[in-house]
Amino acid sequence: MSIAQPAEFHVADAPVFVTPRIVRKIDDVLSKVAGVVSPVWPLRDYVAVNPYAGLSAQSFLAARESMRSYSDCELLMPLKHYAAEFHKGNFSVADIRVAIGEVAAAGVVSQYTAEELADQLNTIGPCGVHFDDSLSPTNGDRVVRTIAELATKTGCADWQEVIIDDISKHCAAYYDQGQAKWSRPNLGQSLYESWRDSAQDDLNVEILGLSGFRQFVRGLPSTPQEAIGAMLQALAIPESLWSRFLLCQAFSVPGWSAWTKYQSSWAGGGDGEGPDFNSLLAIRMAYDVALAKLQDVCVDWVDLFDGVSPEHFPAGDASQDDIDVRYTLLQASEIGYRNRLLNSLVMNEEASRNTDTDRKLAQMVFCIDVRSERIRRQLETVSDKVETFGFAGFFGMPIEYVPLGAKSGVPHLPVLLKPKFKLREGLHETDTPIETQAIADRHRIRSWKQMWKGFQTSAVGCFTFVETTGLMYGLKLLRRALGLSGQQGDARFDGVAVQDREHIGPTLRGLNQQGITTSVQADLAEAMLRNLGLTENFAKLVVFCGHGSQTDNNPLAAGLDCGACGGHSGQPNARFAAMLLNQPYIRSVLSDRGIDIPEDTWFVAGLHNTTTDSITFYDQAEVPSHRALEIGCLTDICDTASEQTRLERMPVVASSSVSDLLKRASDWSEVRPEWGLAGNAAFVVAPRSVTQHANLDARSFLHSYDHRQDPHGSVLEAIMTAPMVVAHWINMQYYASTVDNRYFGSGNKTVHNVVGQFGILSGNGGDLMTGLPWQSLHTGSDFQHLPQRLLVVIAAPRESIGRVIAKHQPVADLLHGGWLHLMSIEDGKVYRYTMDGVWESTSSKKKDTHSI
Template sequence: MTQAALAMSMTAPDPVEARPDARLVARIDSACQRIAPLWPLKQFVAVNPFLGFTGQSFAATAATFERVVRTRMLMPRAFYRQALDDGLIDDAALTQALSVHPSAGLDVDQLMQKARVEAGPSSPPAVVATVAEVLDRLAQGDRYVSLVAFMIDEISAFCASYFDEGQANWPNPARKLRPYAAWRKLAAYDRNPEVMGLTGFRKAVAGLPADPLQAIGLIIDRLGIPERAVEDYLVRALFDLGGWSAYARYIGWSAALDGRRDDTLRELMAIRLAWGFALFQARTDAAFKLAWAQAMEEAARLPADHRLEETPELAVDLVLHEAYEIAVRQKLVAKLATAARASARMPERPPLQAAFCIDVRSEIFRRALETVYPHAETIGFAGFFGFPIEYVPIGHASGGAQCPVLLKPAFIVCEAVKGADDVAEAEVLGLRLLRRRAAKAWKSFKVSAVSSFSFVETAGLGFAAKIATDSAGVTRPVPSPVVDGLDPEIAARVGPRLTPGELGGRVTGFNDAQRVAMAEAVLRAMSLTGPFARLVLLAGHGSTTVNNPHASGLDCGACGGHTGEANARVAAAVLNDAGVREGLRAKGIDVPADCWFIGALHDTTTDAVTLFDEDDVPAGLAPDLAQLKARLADAGRLARRERSALLGIRDAVDVDGALIARSRDWSQVRPEWGLAGNAVFIAAPRSFTRGLDLGGRAFLHSYEAGRDDGHRTLELIMTAPMVVASWINLQYYGSTVNNAAFGSGNKVLHNIVGQLGVLEGNAGDLRSGLPWQSVHDGTRFIHEPVRLNVFIAAPESAMDEIMQRHEGVRDLVGNGWVMLHSLGDQGATIRRCVRPGVWRPHECAGAPRAERDAPRHVLTAS
């Protein structure tokens, strides 16, 4: 059959058959909800890998992963043993941890004895086995005949071609069909399984129902999965393809934001189960039948809950982990409780107010700016600055969402050349389109089947000089992300067309009332209602790296994995608009005429801050602007000194040059540490933490309860920034405790697939989470695996009410995924929320200064 005929045959859908019963559909959907979404590389954002399990406790989830998914979500026991040896965990922490988990049935002495020996097999009472796993057991672990690995490779190859976003030269001919239908059509021509000895594979697939739900129902029935184990079996099947399942979940998540339903994950489940069923059909020997019958007998005896006494080795490690976190939390609470409160006397009207993203990397720069500019006031706020926009670069028909992934963009901002005529704008557009087309043609030439070989032979030496200068960091392997390859004079004028007279025409959906409402909302959410400084800096952030598939993961998560430049410039333009300020005065917010908002971008790799639209700043503020630029440069140098120590370049003669060189080095696997080390979220006035060195580990959100009528801002903080911070924290946690399961492995071995994600090597499942190099420096862990500690200076009753209204927040706190604390008496009193309505004083609020001043300790690898 020709390629054209094959493609035509794959556009005709199979007839739809009867739907399965509602109970099975509910179980399928419940299993799908267990999967956390994975955003593609172009907008890679942090996601809690345990998102589908927050409705149960942290301990129960650890047991579920041991019993069902067959993977750990705790560190190896040697890690905790080393923490004991180093004195990081004391008897008091062990005693407190045992009180949290009394079902472990241990005392301190027994726990210490257990910690001194290596953990034996976890041996849960029963597990849900898959067909491929049983076959692998019969093969006695021979990796060359592993059917689990073969199955994953085959499904992954299909997914890579089906979901491809432009990387493949030869598109999947069945892509117009839904995933399950496309896979069945291709499977009819695929002889790979039968070459591997799976006789009758194509016949087994062809005999399945065309409807994916009907197929799942038939397979569950034919395999004889016990009623008790059906949902666990479905969960296990999806986790076998954890990366592609997560990407399919992302597709459904995105559709839900648009008010649509997408069943891609259901269909991927059907593909995975169909593979298992084909394996089942291919084996008729007595050994397999006996092994499968035994596996189903074990599955029928699955426990009704996740009691720790049924998994004694897990119980030991869980208590040790709890003790480790308690010890970390004690030092943190002691530090906050005894911190000096804003020793510097602040002027009534500060010379500068600078708002930065709550990102932990901003904490270092804010502290540096306050050091070199003592009377400046810094503010923490989500980096999209309250403007959920879709930003469309010039020359593009659509753009990306510049807002947290929990939100849907409300407005569209189109890039244009500010103050330019149509000829100048056409010049910029033409240059970008020409560059894009030339790059596409060049890539096609380099990778085509014929020209690629002759290209290497004839042109290879011509690239020797460029390779040498790129390797030395003299030139960049790719164009600078700031100018996008344009002439610098033109690039300086490119940006959102957001001058006051043009806002209505260039920003879709904005009207006068909406601009005023959004300006009021963002100022009140930042507790910035007066007095206003003469200059107010709105600093988004981004990262400068090259040859880094996960580069967007170092940009602003609050901006959907993009830099915060567009949001900062939009917010500044709106807040500088005379009509908006008039509307704000009517709402009780008086922004003086000599106050100007200016957008900026903080590069977290180099700690350079770029100011935008400087030519719009009134002439009377020129001295203030010059002062700001000088202080930002000083703060950048100070911040680079601090970051250089953790990057291992403290002995460099030119620290500034060394850090800038990392941003250009295409071989650098650790251009910066991102959010590694994050452990704290604080929503309070800056006076609570000013002067306190939090080591770049704290999300700092400005909040003043006295200015928050009805606690509306508090509700926004607890339902959005706090949740996003927990996602970041748990992604780093998962990538640290078990990078093989929740991370993306060795960055050096990554291969981009479909422009969507990465494989580790040339096959296997799509990898999710962070690379190993994001949490470990080769000899020690840089990230400590602790759950997020949240401290909020607000009435406990108000936080209780918010948790009662929002189930997701209540689950995070009540089930131990975040540790919520209240800050009272200017931070001197700290109480922990055990569950909504129950708050208890923290035992270590009065720890001695020697303890709270102890240096940060990083554990070596085990």
């Protein structure tokens, strides 16, 4: 690295990229940089996201090397983590031996034997990994750095921290969604324009030591693209380095980069490389160029890289030997889990076939979410009259659910999809005047709440408010702190009389006007049943059981709700699906299409509360009298199964009693109300009989599928390109937040502060937080989530699976790049899909009876 005194330059006077070639070059570079960054959704719709999605065309290790060349991001756990897992018996010397052979496909040639690696692990001992260890270590040998980092290394102030705080201040004000008392000026401007206007008057940066910053900002070009081009040339950065340098800029503020990527690609409906993301890059670069100009920091880029091309920059301070060892041990830990999982499954297709010909009391359809595994297992244990299925928790209903009296709602489907229509909430079995009055009461109540909140926080009212009501609120605060106040009122019932609350729910009103005719509704119902594999042998009751969580004082609550419903409860989807299939005209159309539903079958909607493990049924007033007895019987079965599930979960959440476990749902001081999807490790696509007798320990996504009902492979294709990808996203979010909480997590939950009603900061400044907090991954003494790449097990012919892989390049990239593992169960044998696209026969080990 060479840092010298620069010749004087002015960004405003720098040559602007006016030639068509330079314009195309800048556009191409910005598009590539945006493609690497993954978005983060707002708190209202918070869902797990794969932080590495933009790098999935590369192999796992190539992506790590690339990221380490421009950031401190880490994709592998430290060696002591694998040592701890080895000492716990989660993988063995035999697993290491197999791993050495398997990683050879990734070009990793081990310098050690399995026994030698085991000796290394024994030398380290069973020490665990703590919070600070999960923060990505400083990558001391990284070549591409921001000017702020270089300036800090020369002994200047910590400009990186100053810059991030200043950017956060501007971004928080710009994107505020009603939290701030004063709205920002200059509405309608882009992020870059708003910052440029504000920064010309803001003395903060100059007070902290960067004199002349306001004058510098006045000289910047008026658009972010022009500013980026001018600043790249002002810094004399070679064109071959533009992409890496801009990635370094983006990853110096990873949280706001993710947020502006969301604004550009999802909120705005663009392709990711839009005004918000480009604005942030221009803003971040402006601080660097100002530092270079005003603090006399100059980099000789040619000398710095000494002729090394950007594609071959060193990845950082870890030796290749260390990387290979850790990657091999990651594979070994995954092999250990793989063996235990496969040993627990019923492989023989005929043996796994359900031979029970008696009609079931109920068929219950749950989300594929790993938390459904426990309750499904307990239901089937309590009663052999209950059969369970796994399906995407939005039940194939692509809705935007509009609450009572609202004009717009929130999407209740995977975030990768867009809603097809609006489903409006209303009051069933009530007169129109009652609903009209409820809407009016709701508006009045919420307007009053807003006014009261405004008075409480106003400059004039806050002092007198505290003086007048402080004691009363002190008692309320004490009750909540002691957990004596119970669950707070549900805003969903604002304005709705108590006797009418059981009638509030989705309606079919307005669907025809949106083009969702009865024929389209029948299409939705048919697609759901066929993709589920439920087209015959219907039970007396068919229950669509969505899921949702119940927590208090939790900004990241949406992350515990249904990911398939966009971070919301699956209740509206379940109720709408049941409503459709109870319509006589829908059943008539389905009968014409080969799906005969018995007249005495009734579809019911339910909700699995994943925090308390209770199951609630909806719209029971509409259940026919001849099915009332069965509903009562099923309710008793569910209550018993819920009790058994809570007993099983008690040690997992460290609860001393069932009442303590239930209290977590309303305890506003509880940082671990439930574990969410922590521990997820596998995605099993098979008939329920394959997994029914295994305790999978809530670590597996379970999707029902019978290849014998799918001769053309269309259902398998849908599963591998949608639910499998979503499960992979979730798995990678948990993986990334565990191995690198600094870049892809949200730190310590106890110091979170909500910013702008859309995101969180750690404390009162710093970068926007993304990903999962440490308390969602670690018990405080050990990991609840073990970072492993998703293992996909599909009970289907290899030929059918291969056709899907060949047809969909993104799926092929995930498999050939080592981002997930794939196994096929065919004719009672198990096959592994290798990174070079070959199926290898494998044999399971001796039966292992402990849970997965």
